[in-house]
Amino acid sequence: MTSKAAIYPPLPLPNEMTQFFWDGCQARKLMILRCKGCGRYIHYPRPVCNGCLSTDLAPAEVSGEATLYGYTVAMQAFHPYFADKLPYTLALVELVEQAGLRLTTNIVDVPEAELTTGMPVRLVWREVAPDLVLPMFTKAAS
Amino acid sequence: MSDNNRVAAVGVGYSTTGRRTGLTSRQLAVQAAMAAMTDAGMTPQDIDGATMLWAVAGAAPPGLDVVDSMDIAYMLGIGPLNFWNSGAGPAYIGPAVQAVAAIKAGLCHTVLSMRVIRQRLTTAEMLAQDTDANPEYADDDRQFVMPFGSVAPLQAIAAMPAQRHMDLYGTTEEHFGRHVVAQREWASHNPDALFRTPLTLDDYFASRYISKPVRLLDCDYPVDSASAIIYTTEERARNFAKKPIFVESTAFSSVKYATFENLDDIYENSPVHCAKTLWSRTDLKPKDVDCVQLYDGFTIIVFQWLEALGFCGRGEVGPFVAEGHTAMGGSLPLNTDGGACNVGRRHGANFCIESIRQLRGGESGVRQVPDAKVALWANAVGPFSGAMLMTSE
Numbered sequence: 001m002t003s004k005a006a007i008y009p010p011l012p013l014p015n016e017m018t019q020f021f022w023d024g025c026q027a028r029k030l031m032i033l034r035c036k037g038c039g040r041y042i043h044y045p046r047p048v049c050n051g052c053l054s055t056d057l058a059p060a061e062v063s064g065e066a067t068l069y070g071y072t073v074a075m076q077a078f079h080p081y082f083a084d085k086l087p088y089t090l091a092l093v094e095l096v097e098q099a100g101l102r103l104t105t106n107i108v109d110v111p112e113a114e115l116t117t118g119m120p121v122r123l124v125w126r127e128v129a130p131d132l133v134l135p136m137f138t139k140a141a142s
Numbered sequence: 143m144s145d146n147n148r149v150a151a152v153g154v155g156y157s158t159t160g161r162r163t164g165l166t167s168r169q170l171a172v173q174a175a176m177a178a179m180t181d182a183g184m185t186p187q188d189i190d191g192a193t194m195l196w197a198v199a200g201a202a203p204p205g206l207d208v209v210d211s212m213d214i215a216y217m218l219g220i221g222p223l224n225f226w227n228s229g230a231g232p233a234y235i236g237p238a239v240q241a242v243a244a245i246k247a248g249l250c251h252t253v254l255s256m257r258v259i260r261q262r263l264t265t266a267e268m269l270a271q272d273t274d275a276n277p278e279y280a281d282d283d284r285q286f287v288m289p290f291g292s293v294a295p296l297q298a299i300a301a302m303p304a305q306r307h308m309d310l311y312g313t314t315e316e317h318f319g320r321h322v323v324a325q326r327e328w329a330s331h332n333p334d335a336l337f338r339t340p341l342t343l344d345d346y347f348a349s350r351y352i353s354k355p356v357r358l359l360d361c362d363y364p365v366d367s368a369s370a371i372i373y374t375t376e377e378r379a380r381n382f383a384k385k386p387i388f389v390e391s392t393a394f395s396s397v398k399y400a401t402f403e404n405l406d407d408i409y410e411n412s413p414v415h416c417a418k419t420l421w422s423r424t425d426l427k428p429k430d431v432d433c434v435q436l437y438d439g440f441t442i443i444v445f446q447w448l449e450a451l452g453f454c455g456r457g458e459v460g461p462f463v464a465e466g467h468t469a470m471g472g473s474l475p476l477n478t479d480g481g482a483c484n485v486g487r488r489h490g491a492n493f494c495i496e497s498i499r500q501l502r503g504g505e506s507g508v509r510q511v512p513d514a515k516v517a518l519w520a521n522a523v524g525p526f527s528g529a530m531l532m533t534s535e
Contacts, residue, residue, distance in 0.1 A: 010277050010293065012285035021286075044283045044404060070408050072301035075351040078294035079277075090291050090353070092302060092403060104287040104298075104403045117309035134289055 006080040008129040017045040020059040025133045028125045032101070034060040041098045064123025066093040066137060069102055073112055087112070093121055093137050106136045114139065149242045150379035150386035151532070153182025153372035154495040159486050160336065163366040167196060167209040168217065171258050174368035175218055178254065182372050183383030186218050189372070191225040191250035193237035196258045197489065209258055211237075224250035231394070233257065233437070234369065234490035235521035235528030239392050241373045242530075252374040257491040259367050287403045294353070296361060298402035299524060300440030301353040303409045307442065308355065310409075310457065315355050317460030318441045319346035322359050322483070324469035325438065329480025331470075331509050336363060337484040360441040362482035369491030371498070387501045390426060390516070390531040393419035398525045405524060409442075412527040413450035413520065420529045421452070426516060428452045431531075433500050433511045434474060435493035435519040438481040443523045448476075451518065451529075475511045490521030494530065501534040 014022045017033075024031030033045045037054030041062070048055050071091040077083040089107040094100070107115065108124065122140040127133050155177025157170040165173075171194070179186070192211035210228035215221050225244040231237065234257040241253035280288035292298055307313045323343060329335035341359070349359040379386035395416035398405055405411045421427070428451060436447040445459040453474055454462035462468075468476035479485050479496040486492075497517035499505040520529035 008278070009291065010280040010284070010288035012289055013279045013281040014285065015281070018285060044286055044401075070302035070306040072297055072305055072356075073351075073354040074291060074297065074301075075353060076294075079288075079291070082291050082293070085291070087354075088291055090297055090302070092408065100406055102404065104290055104292055106290050117306055128289070132289070136290075 008132070009081045010079065011129060011132060017047065021045065024059065024061070025125070025135060026131065028133060029061050030064050030123060030135050031059040032062050032095070032097075033057050041095075041101045043101060043103070062095055062097050064135075065096045065140065066103075066121050066123070067096070068107065068115070068117055068119045068121050068137075069094045070117065071107060071115055073115075089115065091137065103135065106134075108136050108138050110139045147246055148376040149245045149373050149389045150376055151371055151373050151389070151494070151498050152379050152382045152384060152386050153178040153180075153184060153370075154498050155179070155181055155370045156334070156488075156495070157366075157368035159365050159367040159488070161365055165366060167207045167258050167260055168213070170260075170366060170368035171209050171214045171256060172217060174256060174258075174370040175214060175254055178370035178372050179218075181384060184372065186220040189215070189220045189252045189254050190223060191241065191244055191253035192220065192223055192255070193225075193227045193240045193244070193253055194256035194258060195229065195231065195233065195237050195489075197260075211256070214256065215254070220254065225253065232522030232526040232528060234488070234494060235394070235530065238371065238494060238530060239394055239528055242389050242392055245373060245375060251378060252372065254370060254372050256368060256370045257489050259365070259487060259489060283399070283401060283404070292403055295402070296356055296440055297353045298408075300360065300442050301356045303446070304355050304440075304442040307409055307445065307457075311460070313445075313457075313460035315347070316343065317464050318355065318357075318360060319343050320464045321441050321444060321468065322346050324463070324466070324472075325477050325481045326484060327470050328478050328509060329484035331507060332480050332485065335480040335484045336365070336486050337480070356440060356442075359483070362439050362487045363484070365486035367486055367488045369488045369495060371491065371494055385502050385534070387498045388533050388535070390533045391420055391423035392528065392530045393417075393423065394526075394528045395419065396526045400525055402524045409446060410450070411446075411524055413447050413523055413529075416520070416527050416529050417447075417450040417452065420531060424531055426531060431474070431516050431518050432514040433478055433497070433517050434476050435478070435496050435517065436476065437490050437493060437521045437523070438477060438483055439487070439523075444476070444481075446523055447520050451520070470509075478506065478509050478511065490519070493519035493521065497530075497532050501532060503534070
């Protein structure tokens, strides 16, 4: 089978609300939608700030500093691309900019025994397909 | 609470249940509905409402037949319907609460409520085929999770919350295993269970990891199944064959959009809100509950509900389970039919049916909880969930 699914991970299909995020990744800048009214970051992107109900929103670059909120070491592939990537670490990281502001990502170059909830992590970029650079995270100097 | 407008469950039924039954959705639905009408001693003319939720447990093979509530009612000579619904709500608690609400609102008097699930493909089949489970692209919110390999529900629903609970509270894999072993013990006494061979902790630790710390034995078992429960008014309930079991309180909760990765709290989410609402609608307390039936799509979901409902303190569920409270002979009999891990995934309906059978009394053999008067069942987790408290008096 020569399906794309075996060669690449599921590829993001940007829409009007999310194009900025993937354009940012291509430029290796982590951009998150932010409310210009109250300063709240909004991820996943939505057309309104659910804090102050402002619709005046714009992407803003964030630092890439984060802590590890949750993780799992995947031992079985449920998509062909990941069959030869096992084990891989799927994670949720909380960005320092705002409590509860999290990305789903992978932790790379950290041995499993060193993974702990709450550990500081930092952004690294990984190209996984032509024109697809993903924000991943690794251990930060503490 | 005093209520002159109570709703009662009067009939329960299952279809043939298992892998590759060869039965269509319509056949499964008809079997379960007829079993429930027979159980209640009821005819189709007694029913004027139908709620159901149909689903494929996993990726859909092409050509699967779908069934909805209007279709099942008409096939069985039920109707015209005064109320029906074929969607919305998490798993079986959806059609259950809709049935109760419609009766209480006076929109109809007697509702057949169902959950029908068709067989998923095996993982090997999914990997080998171009199916919805094998996408080349990720759209909508999925674009933020699937490229990173969050592609199986259990990773975000179960594995990450379980790992976080371990790191925050010292919960151990042995705690998870104690639950799995205790639940299998219940199943070993249930002739309807698909898995009845008792397990040891060693068996649990020999079970392979799917996504750490979740092992195969932490996962429920996808099957073809249909389940049916019939609800009616308290006034009518006395006319049927079985002892009516009353709905004491119900609650729904939705705390965010349909995400598991992006919840505000990956462990303490909708069940916490749902439990508060449920208890606010009754004078009963956790100590009054004789048995509890909590959805076990994955072990950690049971742990989430036990804490959310207040049966143990925050972060204390691991030791609570390991001490044997939820096992046969324990203070809080849990998943007394063996749970979805052992009776097969009926998406919550088995927990409603088991609650009703325990409260009727005499239908559960050695699994019978002595003098059971109050049962609680709960369904789903994460962004959405629901629960129901039932009583025998």
